Amino acid sequence: MPTADITSSLVDSGMPRLSSTQIAASLITAPATSHVPDSVGHFGPYGGVYVPETLMIAVHQLAQEYERARQDPSFARQLAFYLADFAGRPTPLYFARRLTEMAGGARIYLKREDLAHTGAHKINNTLGQGLLTLRMKKKRVIAETGAGQHGVATATAAAAFGLSCDVYMGAEDIRRQSLNVFRMKLLGARVISVETGAKTLKDATNEAMRDWMGSVEHTHYIIGSVVGPHPFPKIVRDFQSVIGTETKRQALETLHRLPDAIVACVGGGSNAAGMFYPFVDDPAVKLIGVEAGGRGNNAGQHAASLTFGQPGVLHGSLSYVLQNQDGQTADVHSVSAGLDYPGVGPEHSYWKDTGRVKYATVSDAQALEAFGILARTEGIIPALESAHAVAFAITQARSMAKDKILVINLSGRGDKDCMEVARLTGADLTLTATTPA
Amino acid sequence: MGVLVQQTMPNQSQCLMDLFSISCQASIIPRMNSVINNSFIRSRQLGQALLCPFVTAGYPNLDVGPELLLAMQAAGSGCIELGIPFSDPIADGPVIQDSYRLALEAGTTVDRALAMVKQARTAGVTVPILAMASYSIIFKLGCREFAAACLDSGINGLVLPDLPMEEAPAAVAVIQDCGLGTSLLVAPTTSVERRKSIGDLCDAFVYYVSVSGITGERKVLPENMAENLRELKEHTGKPVCVGFGISTAPQVRSLRKAADGIIVGSAIIRRIREELARPRPYVPRAVGDFIADLSAGLKDQVPK
Numbered sequence: 049m050p051t052a053d054i055t056s057s058l059v060d061s062g063m064p065r066l067s068s069t070q071i072a073a074s075l076i077t078a079p080a081t082s083h084v085p086d087s088v089g090h091f092g093p094y095g096g097v098y099v100p101e102t103l104m105i106a107v108h109q110l111a112q113e114y115e116r117a118r119q120d121p122s123f124a125r126q127l128a129f130y131l132a133d134f135a136g137r138p139t140p141l142y143f144a145r146r147l148t149e150m151a152g153g154a155r156i157y158l159k160r161e162d163l164a165h166t167g168a169h170k171i172n173n174t175l176g177q178g179l180l181t182l183r184m185k186k187k188r189v190i191a192e193t194g195a196g197q198h199g200v201a202t203a204t205a206a207a208a209f210g211l212s213c214d215v216y217m218g219a220e221d222i223r224r225q226s227l228n229v230f231r232m233k234l235l236g237a238r239v240i241s242v243e244t245g246a247k248t249l250k251d252a253t254n255e256a257m258r259d260w261m262g263s264v265e266h267t268h269y270i271i272g273s274v275v276g277p278h279p280f281p282k283i284v285r286d287f288q289s290v291i292g293t294e295t296k297r298q299a300l301e302t303l304h305r306l307p308d309a310i311v312a313c314v315g316g317g318s319n320a321a322g323m324f325y326p327f328v329d330d331p332a333v334k335l336i337g338v339e340a341g342g343r344g345n346n347a348g349q350h351a352a353s354l355t356f357g358q359p360g361v362l363h364g365s366l367s368y369v370l371q372n373q374d375g376q377t378a379d380v381h382s383v384s385a386g387l388d389y390p391g392v393g394p395e396h397s398y399w400k401d402t403g404r405v406k407y408a409t410v411s412d413a414q415a416l417e418a419f420g421i422l423a424r425t426e427g428i429i430p431a432l433e434s435a436h437a438v439a440f441a442i443t444q445a446r447s448m449a450k451d452k453i454l455v456i457n458l459s460g461r462g463d464k465d466c467m468e469v470a471r472l473t474g475a476d477l478t479l480t481a482t483t484p485a
Numbered sequence: 486m487g488v489l490v491q492q493t494m495p496n497q498s499q500c501l502m503d504l505f506s507i508s509c510q511a512s513i514i515p516r517m518n519s520v521i522n523n524s525f526i527r528s529r530q531l532g533q534a535l536l537c538p539f540v541t542a543g544y545p546n547l548d549v550g551p552e553l554l555l556a557m558q559a560a561g562s563g564c565i566e567l568g569i570p571f572s573d574p575i576a577d578g579p580v581i582q583d584s585y586r587l588a589l590e591a592g593t594t595v596d597r598a599l600a601m602v603k604q605a606r607t608a609g610v611t612v613p614i615l616a617m618a619s620y621s622i623i624f625k626l627g628c629r630e631f632a633a634a635c636l637d638s639g640i641n642g643l644v645l646p647d648l649p650m651e652e653a654p655a656a657v658a659v660i661q662d663c664g665l666g667t668s669l670l671v672a673p674t675t676s677v678e679r680r681k682s683i684g685d686l687c688d689a690f691v692y693y694v695s696v697s698g699i700t701g702e703r704k705v706l707p708e709n710m711a712e713n714l715r716e717l718k719e720h721t722g723k724p725v726c727v728g729f730g731i732s733t734a735p736q737v738r739s740l741r742k743a744a745d746g747i748i749v750g751s752a753i754i755r756r757i758r759e760e761l762a763r764p765r766p767y768v769p770r771a772v773g774d775f776i777a778d779l780s781a782g783l784k785d786q787v788p789k
Binding site for chain 1: 571572573574575576578582586589594595619620621622623624625626627628629630646647648649651652655656659669670671672674675679683694697698699
C-alpha cells in the first residue's frame with residue numbers, strides 16, 4: 049500500500065508530529081536504544097525545543113558548553129571530585145534484609161541516594177550544572193523546586209561554588225515543606241514564593257523560565273529534572289546516570305550479576321532516568337517507574353502523566369502530559385510534593401512507547417503505608433516520593449522468586465516529610481513518648 | 486511496520502502526505518498572506534505604521550468581546566492580536582498571565598473564543614485578526630484542525646510565541662496551507678542567520694521582541710531599536726512588527742517610522758483591569774480611548 053509506505057517512511061525519518069492523535073498512530077516499533085536524543089533533542093517523537101526565541105540563545109549556549117565539558121577530562125575530574133568528597137558518593141547498594149523477609153520474595157536492595165549530601169539524588173545534577181555555570185562564567189543560578197530537595201541541592205551547590213541563588217517555589221509547597229525553605233535560606237539562597245496557578249512545582253517552573261528569559265546573559269537555570277527544552281533532559285539524565293552506573297558496578301562486584309528488576313519513582317523522572325539509563329541496553333533487567341496515583345484515577349486526583357496522560361507540549365518539550373481537551377494543563381495531586389507535576393521527561397515517554405520501561409501507579413495511602421514500613425523494618429525513613437517506589441517494590445518482590453534481585457532506588461530521605469505525614473495521620477507531636485499501659 | 490499500517494487512520498496518512506507535498510511547495514514559492522499584507526501596504530502608503538493592540542480572548546468575558554474588538558477597530562487599530570488564553574504562558578508577564586487565568590476561570594475555551602471572533606466579524610470588524618496561541622494548544626487540537634477552525638471563525642493569522650524555527654517548519658506549512666498567515670518571534674539576541682530563516686517562516690509579519698524577557702510595560706526601550714528594526718526588515722524582506730514593553734504614545738510615536746507595526750499588549754490589559762475596578766465599568770470605551778491616544782502618536786502631525 050503506497051499510502052502506508054509513505055506514512056511509515058515519514059514516521060521513520062523522524063517527521064515531526066503535529067497532533068497528539070498522530071503520535072498515538074505512530075507508536076515506535078523499534079526497540080529502545082541508549083543512543084538518544086538526536087542532535088536537536090528528540091527521543092523518538094518526544095523532546096525537542098518549544099520555547100520563546102528569547103531563550104534559544106541560552107539553550108544553544110548550554111548545549112555547546114555541555115558538549116565541550118563532556119570532552120574535557122578536567123571537567124570529569126572536577127565533577128568526580130565533588131561527587132566523592134562533597135556529596136559522599138558512591139552511595140551504598142544496601143541489602144534490605146528485614147524488608148525482604150517481610151515481602152517474602154525477591155531479595156530487595158536499596159540504592160541509598162538518601163545518604164547523598166543534602167539527603168537526595170538531586171545533588172548529582174546540581175553539582176554538574178553548577179560546574180557548567182562556572183564554565184559559562186555566569187554568576188547567578190535559579191531553580192524551581194517542588195518538595196524543596198532540588199532547591200536545597202541547588203542552594204548547596206551555589207554556596208559551594210560561590211554563586212548567587214534564587215529558588216522559585218510554589219506557595220502551597222512552601223507550606224508543606226517549611227523545613228527545606230529554612231535550609232535554603234541558611235545556605236544563602238533567596239526563596240521566591242510563587243502565588244500563581246496551583247502554587248506548586250509547575251507554577252514554580254513557569255516563573256523560573258520567565259526569570260531566565262530576562263536574565264540569560266548572567267544567569268543559568270538549573271532545571272531539577274529530566275524535563276524542559278533540549279538539552280536539559282539529556283544533561284540532567286547524564287548527571288544522574290551516576291546512580292545507575294554505580295548500581296551496575298556494585299551489583300556486578302558484590303552479587304556477580306545484574307539485578308532482575310529495578311523500581312524507581314517518577315515525577316519529572318530524574319532519579320528514575322539516572323537509574324534506568326545505564327540499564328536500557330540490558331534487556332534482561334526489568335525497569336519499572338512508579339507514578340503518583342494520588343487519591344484516585346479521575347483527572348485532578350493524581351499526577352500520573354504516563355499512565356493517564358497523552359502526548360502534549362509543556363515546559364519546552366513534547367512528552368506525556370496531563371491536559372484538558374484544549375491543551376490547558378490539568379490540575380494534579382500527590383501527597384508527595386516532588387511528584388506533584390503534570391508532565392514527565394521526554395525520555396520516559398520514549399521508554400513507555402518502546403515498552404522498555406513499564407510504568408505503574410501507587411496511591412497516596414499506599415505510599416504513606418510504605419513510608420512507615422521502611423522506617424520500622426529497616427530503620428530508614430524514606431522521602432514520600434521514594435516511598436511510592438518502596439510500596440510498589442514490596443508487591444513486585446512478592447511476585448518474584450527468592451533467588452531474584454530487586455533494586456529500589458531510594459531517591460531521598462524522609463525527614464523533610466515528617467511534619468506533613470504527622471499532619472496527615474493526625475499524630476500529636478506534643479506527645480514525645482508512648483506512655484506505658 | 487505491521488503495527489503502523491494497522492494503526493494509521495486514513496485521514497492521518499492523508500495529513501502526512503499533504504504535509505509532504507506542502508513542504509515541497511513551500512520551499513519553492515515564497516509568499517505573503519494577502520489579507521494581512523494588504524493592511525501593511527495600505528498603512529505604508531499613508532506613511533504610517535500599523536497599530537496592533539493585543540487583547541485576551543475572554544477577558545474580562547467573552548460577551549463583551551465583539552463590542553471590544555469593534556471599539557479597537559474604531560479607535561485606529563490596523564490589526565488586532567487576540568491572545569488565546571493558556572494556563573502556562575512562559576513568554577508572558579504577570580499582567581497578561583493574570584488575564585489568561587481569569588479568562589480560563591470565566592469558562593473561555595478555544596471553541597468559545599473562536600465563536601466570539603465570528604460574532605465580531607458579523608458585527609463589522611474588518612481589520613485582520615491574528616490569534617496568539619501556544620503550541621501546547623495547537624498540538625493538542627491538531628495543527629490542521631486548529632488552523633481550519635481559526636480560518637472559519639474569521640481569524641487571518643497565527644502568532645506562534647513558543648515555536649522556534651527548529652520545530653516550526655512542518656506546523657507552519659500546514660497553517661499556511663490552511664490559508665492563515667504566520668508570525669514567529671525574533672529576539673534582540675537572534676543571529677542574522679536565524680533571522681533570515683525565521684523570516685522565511687513568516688508570511689504575515691516578523692514579530693520583533695523589543696527587549697529580552699517577558700511581556701510587560703517598560704519605561705525605557707532599547708536605544709538602538711530603530712536601527713535593529715531596519716536591519717531586520719532588510720534581512721527578512723518581510724514586514725516587521727515590534728512588541729514587548731511598548732505602552733505609551735511617545736514610545737509608539739518613536740517607532741512609527743522604523744516598524745511596520747507596533748504591538749501593545751500589557752498596557753491595554755492593565756487599562757481593562759483599571760476600568761473593571763471602577764463603578765459601572767465600560768471596557769470597550771476605556772480600551773478605545775487608550776488606543777485612540779496611541780494611534781494619534783502614529784500620525785506625522787500631532788493634533789493640537
